Amino acid sequence: MSIKTFLFTFVVTLCCLLPSQEANAADKRLSLSGSSTIAPLISEIARRFEAEHKDFRIDVQTGGSSRGIADARRGLSDIGMSSRALHDEEKAGVKTHILAMDGIAFVVHAKNPIKNLSAAQARQIYTGQISNWKQLGGEDAEMTIIDRAKGRSEQELMTKFLGIKSPEVKANLTCGENQQCLKLVTGNAHAITYLSVGTSEYEVNRGTPIRLLDFEGIPASVATVKDQSFPLVRPLVLITPERLPEEVEEFLNYSLSNKVDDLIKGQAFVSTH
Amino acid sequence: MDRYVFREGSFTVITWLSGIAVFAIFALLVFDVFYHSGLFSLEFLFSDVKGAGREGGILPVIISTSLIVLTCSVVSLPIALGSAYFLFYFSRQNTRISALLRVSLDVLASTPSIVFGLFGSAFFCLYLDLGFSILSGGLTLACMILPAVIRMCEEGLSATPEEYGLQAAALGMSKTALFFHVLLPAALPTLSAAVLLGIGRALSETAALLFTSGYVLRMPESLMDSGRSLSIHIYDLAMNIPGGDQNAYRTAAVLLGMLFVINSVALASMNFCAGRVIRK
DSSP states (O other): OOHHHHHHHHHHHHHHHSOOOOOOSOOEEEEEEEOTTTHHHHHHHHHHHHHHOTTEEEEEEESOHHHHHHHHHHTSSSEEEESSOOOGGGOTTEEEEEEEEEEEEEEEETTOOOOEEOHHHHHHHHTTSOOBGGGGTSOSOBOEEEEEOTTSHHHHHHHHHHTOOGGGOOOSEEEOSHHHHHHHHHTOTTEEEEEEHHHHHHHHHTTOSEEEOEETTBOOSHHHHHTTOSSOEEEEEEEEESSOOHHHHHHHHHHHSGGGHHHHHHTTOBOOO | OOHHHHHHHHHHHHHHHHHHHHHHHHHHHHHHHHHHHOOOOTHHHHSOEEGGGTEEOOHHHHHHHHHHHHHHHHHHHHHHHHHHHHHHHHHHHTOHHHHHHHHHHHHHHTSOHHHHHHHHIIIIIIISOOOSOHHHHHHHHHHHHHHHHHHHHHHHHHTSOTHHHHHHHHTTOOHHHIIIIIIHHHHHHHHHHHHHHHHHHHHTOOHHHHTTTOOOOSOOOSTTSOOOOHHHHHHHHHHHSTTOHHHHHHHHHHHHHHHHHHHHHHHHHHHHHHHHHHHO
C-alpha cells in the first residue's frame, strides 16, 4: 500500500463514517441548563417526554445552580435548574416552579454510635468548638469534619440554617459532589458531613456503611422531608420566564405532574405530590 | 567496593526500579478499573442508556465520543502537518520568528484544558453560534491538541537527514514532491506517534468538553447535536449519580480498551506502510 492509497482509504473511511446531516423532524427544541443535582433527573424526564411527544427535542446541560438561574434570566436557555431557593434579587422577571424537594442530613459512618445531633451541636462542630466524638458521648476519637465546597447549595443552606458565616466554618476537608463526600465518609469511621437525604437514604438501602443522624430529634428520611417536619430542606426549582411559550409550558406541566413521580423517586428525591 | 562498580551498579538498579514503577502504576490502574467493572457483556456497548446511566448501556456515548474525536482529527491533522512543515523550513534557517512561534506553541501546549474549554465555549458556541454541539467540542479539542502535535511532527521532520533536502534540490524535485515522497514516509513513525498521542489526549478529555459538546445523552443525529463523551459520562456517573459507580468503572474499562485498540492498530498499520514505502 503506497502512502497515497493509504491517505485515500483514510479520507473515504472518514466520509463514510460521517453521519448524514439530514434535518430532523423535531421542530420543537427546548434547552435546559443549571444544577448538576437536577440534571440527571430532568434528563430522564425529558427522555420519557420525548418518547411520548415525537416532535420535541430537549437538551439538558449542567453548570451549577447559579448558571441555571443566570441562563434562564438572560434567555440563554428555556428553563433553568436550581437546587436552592432563589435570592430576592434573582427573582425579578422569572417564575419558579418546585419540581421536587430534597433534605440535607448530617451523615456519619455506620460504626459511629452517635444517633442524633442538635443544631447547637452542629454549630459547635462546624465552628471548631467540638472536635472529638467524646464530647458528644461517642468514643474517644478526633472528628474528621467535612465541609461542602463554597457556593454549593448544600453549604449555603447549612450555614444559613445554623446562623454561621461561610468564612467561620472550620473543617478538615472540603468536598464537592455528593458521591465524593459519600466516599470520604464510607472510608473514614470518624468523619461527619452533610448530604442530600435522598441520596444518603438510597446509599443506605444499597448497604453503604453510613448513617443519617436525627436532626433536632427528627429522623432524617424521605418521609420527614415529604411531610415537611424535617427542618433542613431545599427545593429543586425550575426557572422560566414570566410569560411561558407554549412548548415550554407543555414540558413544564409534564415535569410537574405525577406522571414523573417514579423518576423523582428513582433519582432519590422527594416528590411534592 | 570499587567506586566504578558501585556507580554503575546503582545506576542500573535505579533505571530498573523506575521502569518497574511505571509498569506497576499502569498495572494497578488497569487492575483497579477491571476489578471494579467486573465482567460485563458486550450488550453494554450496544444498548441505550437507561436511568441516567445507572442502567443500560453506553451506545450514544460511544457514538458521540467517536464523532468528537473524528471531527477533531479531521480538522487538526492537515493543519498540524502543514504548520509542522512550515516550522521545519523556518527551523533550518533558525529565524527569530521561528523561535517566537516555537515558544508560543510550547506555552499553548501546556495550557490547562479548562482554559481551552472556556475559549471554545466563548468562541465556537456563542460567537460562531454553534451552540452545545459535537462540532464545537471537536473544534475545541483540535485547538487543544494542535500545539503539542505540531511540535512533535516538527521534531519528526527535523530528525530526517539534512541531505534529503539537498539531494532533492539537486534532482530538481519540487517542495511538494520532497514532502510527500521523501520526508513524509521517512518521518511517518514519529508523525503517527504524534497524531496518536493527540487523539489519545482528545479521547480522554473532560474539562474542555463540558462547556462545548455538552451533557446530552441522546443518540446524536448530526454534528450540530450536543453529545456526551465517555470521560464526561464517567465523571457524571462517579460524582453525580447515586449508584452509578459500577457503570462508571465499566465505561472507564471501555475507554481504556478503546485507547488500547486505537493505539495498537494505528501503530501497526503505520509501521507496516512505512516499511513498504521505504523498501520501494
